[in-house]
Amino acid sequence: MDITQIKRLSPIQEFIIEFRDSAEFTLVNKMFSRFDTLIQEYIDFREGLNLTKYKALYKEYNNEKFIFLYSGANIHQFNSRFFEDRAAKESSKLLWIDKKDLEKVLMKDSQYQAERVFYRVIASNTNERTMIGTLSPKNCYCVNSIYINYEKIPISLYKKLFIISIFNSFVFDFIIRRFVNSNVLKSCLYQCPMPQPEEDEILNNSLYLTLAKNTSLRIVKNDPDNFKYLLYLEYFEFGKEEVDKMLNLDPKDEFFKEKENENNFIVASLYSLTKEDFVTLLNDFKVCKNKKGEDYISSLIKGYENYLRRMDKHNAA
Numbered sequence: 487m488d489i490t491q492i493k494r495l496s497p498i499q500e501f502i503i504e505f506r507d508s509a510e511f512t513l514v515n516k517m518f519s520r521f522d523t524l525i526q527e528y529i530d531f532r533e534g535l536n537l538t539k540y541k542a543l544y545k546e547y548n549n550e551k552f553i554f555l556y557s558g559a560n561i562h563q564f565n566s567r568f569f570e571d572r573a574a575k576e577s578s579k580l581l582w583i584d585k586k587d588l589e590k591v592l593m594k595d596s597q598y599q600a601e602r603v604f605y606r607v608i609a610s611n612t613n614e615r616t617m618i619g620t621l622s623p624k625n626c627y628c629v630n631s632i633y634i635n636y637e638k639i640p641i642s643l644y645k646k647l648f649i650i651s652i653f654n655s656f657v658f659d660f661i662i663r664r665f666v667n668s669n670v671l672k673s674c675l676y677q678c679p680m681p682q683p684e685e686d687e688i689l690n691n692s693l694y695l696t697l698a699k700n701t702s703l704r705i706v707k708n709d710p711d712n713f714k715y716l717l718y719l720e721y722f723e724f725g726k727e728e729v730d731k732m733l734n735l736d737p738k739d740e741f742f743k744e745k746e747n748e749n750n751f752i753v754a755s756l757y758s759l760t761k762e763d764f765v766t767l768l769n770d771f772k773v774c775k776n777k778k779g780e781d782y783i784s785s786l787i788k789g790y791e792n793y794l795r796r797m798d799k800h801n802a803a
Contacts, residue, residue, distance in 0.1 A: 504664075509766045513759075517661055520757045521679040528682040529603065529649055531635050531672055532596065534628035535583075540591060545582045552582035553598060558606040558631035561620050563654045564704035564746075566604070566712065581629065588627060596636050598627040603635040603646050605653060609670045614773040616663050617670060619653035621646060621705050623712035633672065642685035643719065644698050647705075651697035652680050655753035656786075660767045681756060689721050693752050698722075700745040703732065707742050747786065751793040764790045 559578045562568040569578040606618035628634050652658050665674040688694040702716040717729045754764055768783050775783050
C-alpha cells in the first residue's frame with residue numbers, strides 16, 4: 487500500500503493493515519468507502535476503575551449499600567449476566583464497591599445510575615469474537631477491563647442499542663480485528679468506519695430501528711429482570727401479548743438466533759457487502775467456525791443470500 491492508502495484505512499495511527507489476499511483488501515476498502523470512521527463526538531468511552539489504584543475499596547461480597555463492579559470476564563455479546571455461565575464462573579471474580587466510595591472516585595460525567603454501553607478491553611484478533619459489547623444495567627459500574635461510555639449530555643437509549651448492534655456484528659468485528667492485538671483500545675475503535683445516526687434518524691430508518699429492536703430482544707433474553715422494560719420502549723411498538731410471549735420463551739429458542747442473524751445481515755447490507763464479500767469476511771472467524779461448526783457458517787452465508795434476494799424483491803416492488 488502507498489501512504490495515501492495507509493492514511494485512508496488507518497486515519498489515526500497510520501497503522502499498516504495486513505491482508506491475506508486481494509479479496510480481503512477489496513472488502514476492507516469497500517467498508518471504508520461506505521462510512522466515516524467513528525468519532526468521539528458520537529460516543530466516547532473511558533476505562534473503568536483501575537484495579538490496582540482502588541484495590542482497597544473493592545469487596546468480594548455484597549450488601550444493600552454496595553454497587554456491583556463488572557469486569558471484562560463478566561460480560562459477553564448482549565449479555566450482562568455472563569458471570570452466571572458455567573464456563574465463565576471459573577474466571578469471573580465478582581466485585582462490589584461501597585456507593586459512597588464510588589461516588590468519591592467517579593468524575594462528574596461518569597455516573598452509574600443510567601444504562602451505559604460496555605465493551606470488553608481484553609481480546610485478540612484470533613479469538614472467536616474480538617468485539618464484545620453489551621448494555622450495562624442501571625446502578626452498576628466497572629473496572630478497567632471494560633470500557634464504558636460516558637456522556638456529558640444524556641445519550642438516547644435507542645442510540646445505545648443501535649451502537650451495540652453494530653459493535654457485535656461480524657462486519658464491525660472483522661474491521662476492528664485489523665487494528666487489535668491483545669486489547670481493544672480506544673485508538674482501535676476510532677479507526678473503524680460505521681454508521682453514526684442520532685436518535686431521530688434511527689427512529690425514521692426501518693433498518694436502524696430493527697437493529698436497535700433486535701438488540702433489545704437479545705439483551706432482555708439474557709437479563710430479563712434488569713431489562714424487560716426495553717420491550718416497552720415506545721417506538722418498538724411491541725404489544726403486551728407479544729412481550730409476554732417473548733419473555734416466556736426459552737433463552738435458547740431459535741427466535742433469538744434469528745434476530746441476531748438478522749442484525750448481522752442488515753449490518754452487512756449497510757456496508758454494501760455481496761454474498762462473496764460475506765464469505766470472505768466469515769473466513770476470518772476460524773475459531774468461531776471450529777467451535778460452532780461448518781454448518782453454522784454455511785447457514786449464515788445461505789441466510790445472507792436469502793436476505794439479499796428479499797431486499798432486491800422489496801426494492802423492485
